[in-house]
Amino acid sequence: xxxxxxxxxxxxxxxxxxxxxxxxxxxxxxxxxxxxxxxxxxxxxxxxxxxxxxxxxxxxxxxxxxxxxxxxxxxxxxxxxxxxxxxxxxxxxxxxxxxxxxxxxxxxxxxxxxxxxxxxxxxxxxxxxxxxxxxxxxxxxxxxxxxxxxxxxxxxxxxxxxxxxxxxxxxxxxxxxxxxxxxxxxxxxxxxxxxxxxxxxxxxxxxxxxxxxxxxxxxxxxxxxxxxxxxxxxxxxxxxxxxxxxxxxxxxxxxxxxxxxxxxxxxxxxxxxxxxxxxxxxxxxxxxxxxxxxxxxxxxxxxxxxxxxxxxxxxxxxxxxxxxxxxxxxxxxxxxxxxxxxxxxxxxxxxxxxxxxxxxxxxxxxxxxxxxxxxxxxxxxxxxxxxxxxxxxxxxxxxxxxxxxxxxxxxxxxxxxxxxxxxxxxxxxxxxxxxxxxxxxxxxxxxxxxxxx
Amino acid sequence: xxxxxxxxxxxxxxxxxxxxxxxxxxxxxxxxxxxxxxxxxxxxxxxxxxxxxxxxxxxxxxxxxxxxxxxxxxxxxxxxxxxxxxxxxxxxxxxxxxxxxxxxxxxxxxxxxxxxxxxxxxxxxxxxxxxxxxxxxxxxxxxxxxxxxxxxxxxxxxxxxxxxxxxxxxxxxxxxxxxxxxxxxxxxxxxxxxxxxxxxxxxxxxxxxxxxxxxxxxxxxxxxxxxxxxxxxxxxxxxxxxxxxxxxxxxxxxxxxxxxxxxxxxxxxxxxxxxxxxxxxxxxxxxxxxxxxxxxxxxxxxxxxxxxxxxxxxxxxxxxxxxxxxxxxxxxxxxxxxxxxxxxxxxxxxxxxxxxxxxxxxxxxxxxxxxxxxx
Numbered sequence: 001x002x003x004x005x006x007x008x009x010x011x012x013x014x015x016x017x018x019x020x021x022x023x024x025x026x027x028x029x030x031x032x033x034x035x036x037x038x039x040x041x042x043x044x045x046x047x048x049x050x051x052x053x054x055x056x057x058x059x060x061x062x063x064x065x066x067x068x069x070x071x072x073x074x075x076x077x078x079x080x081x082x083x084x085x086x087x088x089x090x091x092x093x094x095x096x097x098x099x100x101x102x103x104x105x106x107x108x109x110x111x112x113x114x115x116x117x118x119x120x121x122x123x124x125x126x127x128x129x130x131x132x133x134x135x136x137x138x139x140x141x142x143x144x145x146x147x148x149x150x151x152x153x154x155x156x157x158x159x160x161x162x163x164x165x166x167x168x169x170x171x172x173x174x175x176x177x178x179x180x181x182x183x184x185x186x187x188x189x190x191x192x193x194x195x196x197x198x199x200x201x202x203x204x205x206x207x208x209x210x211x212x213x214x215x216x217x218x219x220x221x222x223x224x225x226x227x228x229x230x231x232x233x234x235x236x237x238x239x240x241x242x243x244x245x246x247x248x249x250x251x252x253x254x255x256x257x258x259x260x261x262x263x264x265x266x267x268x269x270x271x272x273x274x275x276x277x278x279x280x281x282x283x284x285x286x287x288x289x290x291x292x293x294x295x296x297x298x299x300x301x302x303x304x305x306x307x308x309x310x311x312x313x314x315x316x317x318x319x320x321x322x323x324x325x326x327x328x329x330x331x332x333x334x335x336x337x338x339x340x341x342x343x344x345x346x347x348x349x350x351x352x353x354x355x356x357x358x359x360x361x362x363x364x365x366x367x368x369x370x371x372x373x374x375x376x377x378x379x380x381x382x383x384x385x386x387x388x389x390x391x392x393x394x395x396x397x398x399x400x401x402x403x404x405x406x407x408x409x410x411x412x413x414x415x416x417x418x419x420x421x422x423x424x425x426x427x428x429x430x431x432x433x434x435x436x437x438x439x440x441x442x443x444x445x446x447x448x449x450x451x452x453x
Numbered sequence: 454x455x456x457x458x459x460x461x462x463x464x465x466x467x468x469x470x471x472x473x474x475x476x477x478x479x480x481x482x483x484x485x486x487x488x489x490x491x492x493x494x495x496x497x498x499x500x501x502x503x504x505x506x507x508x509x510x511x512x513x514x515x516x517x518x519x520x521x522x523x524x525x526x527x528x529x530x531x532x533x534x535x536x537x538x539x540x541x542x543x544x545x546x547x548x549x550x551x552x553x554x555x556x557x558x559x560x561x562x563x564x565x566x567x568x569x570x571x572x573x574x575x576x577x578x579x580x581x582x583x584x585x586x587x588x589x590x591x592x593x594x595x596x597x598x599x600x601x602x603x604x605x606x607x608x609x610x611x612x613x614x615x616x617x618x619x620x621x622x623x624x625x626x627x628x629x630x631x632x633x634x635x636x637x638x639x640x641x642x643x644x645x646x647x648x649x650x651x652x653x654x655x656x657x658x659x660x661x662x663x664x665x666x667x668x669x670x671x672x673x674x675x676x677x678x679x680x681x682x683x684x685x686x687x688x689x690x691x692x693x694x695x696x697x698x699x700x701x702x703x704x705x706x707x708x709x710x711x712x713x714x715x716x717x718x719x720x721x722x723x724x725x726x727x728x729x730x731x732x733x734x735x736x737x738x739x740x741x742x743x744x745x746x747x748x749x750x751x752x753x754x755x756x757x758x759x760x761x762x763x764x765x766x767x768x769x770x771x772x773x774x775x776x777x778x779x780x781x782x783x784x785x786x787x788x789x790x791x792x793x794x795x796x797x798x799x800x801x802x803x804x805x806x807x808x809x810x811x812x813x814x815x816x817x818x819x820x821x822x823x824x825x826x827x828x
Contacts, residue, residue: 048591145472149494149809217585218657227810229479366657367585369810370494432660 021113025102033249034064040359047363058298058307061314074238079143082235086141091236091243094134098250101128105257106181108267108347110340120181121258125169128254129213131247132158135222138244139232150231153370154222157212160377161219165209167385171202171392172262185266192273194265198410201388201417203263205381207357210255212377214248217362221370252358256351264350267343281338284345285326292318379431380424387420468492472809476505480583480813483823487800487812494808499801503794506827514787519545519619519754522784527613529791530825532575534614535568535604536767542617543698544763544774546748549619549756556744557621558700563634563737564607564616565699566730570641571600572768572820573727577648580720580817584661589651596644599637606633620750631738638731645727652720662717666803666815669714676802677795680770682819685722686714692766699765704736716818723820755782769793769820789828793821 012019038053038060045052053060078087101124106112117123132154139151175195176184188194196203212219223231230236233244260266271277292315299311325341328334368376391413398409475486484505490498510529514522526541527534539561546553553561578593601611606627608616617623652658668678670686683690691708693701709725711718758780764773770792779785796819803815 044587048588049595050591145470149472153494217587220585221810227480227813363588364651365586366581366652366655366661367810368657369661370808372657372660 018113021111022103025113026099029099029102029250029253030068030246031064032253033246034068036249036252036355037067037245038064040362043356043359044363058302058311061310068242071239071242076239077235077237079235081143083141083143086137087235088240090134090138090141091240091247092134093137094131094247095243095250097127097129097131097134098247098254101125101254102250102257104181105254106185106261106266106347107257108340108343108345109182109185111344112181117180119179121169121173121179121184121262124254124258125166128251129158129162131251134244134247135232138236142232142235144235146228146230146234147232150222150228150234153228154215154232156370157215157219157221157373157377160374161209161212161381164377164381164385165206165213167382167389168202168206168209169258169262171199171385171389172206174389174392174396175199176262181261181266184261185268188265189268189272194263194268196263198406199263199388199392199414201384201414201421202392203259205385205388206259206263207354209377209381210259211358211361212373214251214255214358216252216358218365218367219373220362220367221373252355253351256354256358257347259354260347260350264354267347269342269346281329281342282326284342284349285322285329288318288325289322292316292322375428375431379428380421383424384417384421388417391417469497474812476502480579481816482579482821485797485816485821485823485826487816489809489812491809494810496804496807496809496812499804499812501797501800503797503823503826506823508828510828511787511789514784516783518782519756519784522787523617523619524613524615526789527615528824529789529828530572530767530769530772530793530822531612532822533568533572533768534612535564535616536572536765536772538615538617539565539699540763540765540767540772540774542619543765544761544776545619545754545756547763548759548761548776548778549750549754551620551748551750553621553748554745555700555742557617557746557748559703559737559741560622560626560630560746561617562700562704563630563734563741564604566733566737567600567603567634567637569730569768570727571597573723573730574600576723576768576817576820577720580814580820581652583813583817584658586652586658589648592644592647592651596637596641599640603630603633603637606630618747619754621745621747623747625746626741631741634734634738638735641731642728645724649724653724659717661810661814662720662818663715664713665716665807665811666818667713667715668799668803672799672802673714676799678770678799679795680766680768680792680820681719681722681726682770682796682799684709685711685718687712692764692771696764698763700737701733704733706730706733716814719818753782755780764790767792769822769825770796791825791828793819793823793825794828797821797826 041063042052042060053063056062056066078084103113104117104120104123104127106120135154136151139147139149139154142148172184172195173179175191175198176187178184178187191198211217215222221231222228223233228234233241236244265272269280269283271280295311295315295318299308299315302308302311325345328337328341392410395406395409395413398404398413399406470491472489472491473486474489475481476484481487486502486505488500488502489496508528510525513525517525523538523541526537530537542553574593574597578590581589604614604616605611607630608614608624610616668676668682668686670683670688672678673683673686673688678686679690687710689708689710692698693706694708706729707725709722709729711722756778758778760775760777762773762775764771766772771790772792773790775786775788775790776784777786800815800819803819804812807815
């Protein structure tokens, strides 16, 4: 046999699981991202006293697919003065970075493309922040003023908030003692507590910084619609634009996964070590079944027959998933799939909750201004994150070296961190008050030209 | 590489950038075009380019009879058509020396105040949207819809209503007008509280509006700015009180004023104005006098030769009509003083030294409507 072919076969034999999982991620993420968009639009509509997408499929359930088709067949426009190669490459960079970092995420104990990377978390954080290059290059290559301002904002924002997020992750890692995804979750199992309860300030900092990192409101300055039209994406249209969009939502899933793994107990169900709460294992099946029942009840009320069938389809799919989740619990030979399946369920549920938090904030809050964003990052979040790392470390030393009760140590240090936060906020307020009095509010009345204007 | 671009750039310092905001831009409220001279993100100068919506309304007036021209004024400030119509009708009435009967004047007041609320609601929604808060827009639209429904019931149109006629009203008030207005007003108090909860105490909102676009009282007067912008700078000047028209002399209401003249004060002033308008409506529906709705005007309007200037307090500021009559059925000249056009002049003074993000906030707080700026 040809040695090349042989080598290829060898390669496939060794890596086929990883390759297959990779394909699954590449295929599934756009679909999932599309439906995350749909969920976002629906939730936004609900909070804004309207219905949201209702036309394509029952309750707009096919909207993402219609959108994807529309974007695919759209005319592909590249501006004349754009740097064509970079313009073409930039969204690919953005998307690739997001998808690659997803490879190291463990969706439950069983589903992970790149197992056993000894620097798993570092890999995720590092690769996903490479996506910034896509934004900067895209903004530069578009040769448009809005794009370049968006790209520059994005650079400054990511550099600032990546620091804060990194320091927040460090406090989590101090508790976990490892960068390996499995080891981090295992540490939370062994400690009988999610790290959000041990390091709440770190979780808060990470939550804020990750919103800024994914360019979501109230930190969506790089693509601030009302100011920069669409920021770095202004000149993009059609599928290139969709790639950016997918990259952004994939990034949301990535930061959600990191937060879940590090602070929210990863794929562990609530109270994983408490045996009398083992009945919580039926919750995933009950939850999906409930969704199925809801869909079945709505099915009869659809205006068009096709929609009724579709709704029944969704309902039966939910029932099937519920069955898949429930049956192994009670059938002994199938017990081995329970951790993997249920782990994936709990993991995705937590990631979903985290993303829901993002959306909720987006619907509620106005947008920060650039200088405010920067001062929040550099004057409050980063110093607070440094103090927090120090405090978490101190608590661990107190516990291991001096035999303090862990909770006493953590509560004392967390109080100290919160005190620091208050102090920083106080300083910040004083600074802004000084700045505003310098720039405007008590401006000296200049001599008036009555014919001005 | 890009010759014309480089040539233009030679007029600027090496580190300056010209950003063309508009005429197609999500937050220039129509087709306003602002050329921004930027240093980084800091605004060093602006130039407004207007006229993209110019239709020659004033010229059209010279070729229409007085009644025929009335619907055209609705198309100036198309989000406050009733107020425009009121100003025009009263100006012509003044020119002809007739008065609308009391019943007509009260109904005019009710509708105009509802229109003020509707206009301010639209301002609030879009202003919040400009600053990045998505949700208030839809809440504001929900309440505005109720007002538009009342207009529709009254005269059949929602936006460009042509609700009034010279000399009074064309239509008698429909049976449940009072009830509808009352129901709206009852509900509205709670609704305003919703906006207050969403925005007023929000630290991001305060950070984005306080100290932004400061305009001193002297500046306002020098630039001719009027309406909520003038009052937010601390000048208690409201034509409803200063030169009462329609039926405003019969009602008690407060004129809210600000102190700093910044975007936050203008926000607070407009919020309070909505509450005051609500109170005026409640007072007005209590006692709508009976009687005719149209004064003594003929089918053909022929004002005596002469000229007249009449101004009212439109939602956006002082709206003035200057009409010259040569004794025929058509005006010799109509000159309109739209509040948005004059207020827009303040833009340059307000944005200098601020950031790009503040420009949209300031355009929003000026509450301009391009139909009125360009006419």
